[in-house]
Amino acid sequence: MSKLRAYAELVRLPNLFTAAADVLAGYWLYTRELSPTPVLAALAISSVCLYASAVALNAVVDAELDRTERPGRPIPSGRLTLHTARRCFAWLALLGLASAGAASILAQTPACIAFAGLIFFAGALYNLGVKHTPLRAANMATCRGLNLALGMSGHAAVAGLPLLAFFTFVAALTHFGRDEAGASSRSRLNGGAAGILIALLLLGYFAAERMMVDTAVLVLWLALAIHLGRVALRAVKRPDAATVQYAMGTFILAIIPFDAIMVCAAHGWRGGVPFAVLLLGAVIAGRWARPT
DSSP states (O other): OHHHHHHHHHTTHHHHHHHHHHHHHHHHTTOSSOOOOHHHHHHHHHHHHHHHHHHHHHHHHTHHHHHHHOTTSTTTTTSSOHHHHHHHHHHHHHHHHHHHHHHHHHHTOTHHHHHHHHHHHHHHHHHTTGGGSTTHHHHHHHHHHHHHHHHHGGGTOOOHHHHHHHHHHHHHHHHHTTTTTSOOOHHHHHHHHHHHHHHHHHHHHHHHHHOOSOHHHHHHHHHHHHHHHHHHHHHHHSOOHHHHHHHHHHHHHTHHHHHHHHHHHHHOGGGGHHHHHHHHHHHHHHTTSOOO
16 A cells, blocks of 8 residues: 555546546537547546656655655655656656547547647656756746647647636746745745736636636636635735645645536536546645645
């Protein structure tokens, strides 16, 4: 059981539910019904595996730094070896790309494997140097935006406004948590919080533009905005590592309701049901492995 927990922590198990949510959102934005298809299944597997591989690579690259900043993580704590983490990265990446290839064959479009390749490249670029530069937030947002686009690729189409809102949200939360391992500056936290607000406004505009006659969409959007605002404000007032890390965990899991609102805007409240299941899974997994 302890070994399984180490692997769960290596790939940040709760976050894998958010990767699946991105693909579901991107795919269902272009469907009339919320039905699972072989293409969607292949894309979801690809997304989860590529995300897990990128996180495993991050653990390998940051192994020495984690010995100081996060000694409880699987590698510095000795529960997993560097060799094991490297093998996880390689096999997960191969499985992710193979699943995207299968989706391309099923959907009869090269877009699926193309976006999967871009996700792999962007993730490797982030881990191998960009995360220590000012381009960190933009790179991470690009990875996540490509993940949303991976779902859209099942229909060989890309929607601009949802991607812009999503990119802004991920860039903002990445900026917010830049120094989460130590003391965060209030100016950085304020900047990240402002970006999250802009992303929520963009999401609200998209939902209002496409909204089904269903107040559930508005209620969900308001609930998300209020909750994230309270969490951000608490971190700004008390910018210690524990509070900021809690905020980051909240923001990461908030990707699931963020995705849900996009789908609810197109399909009504029923569009949120699969995402509620994913969020529940992420919360349960979060009791076993941390999202950050």
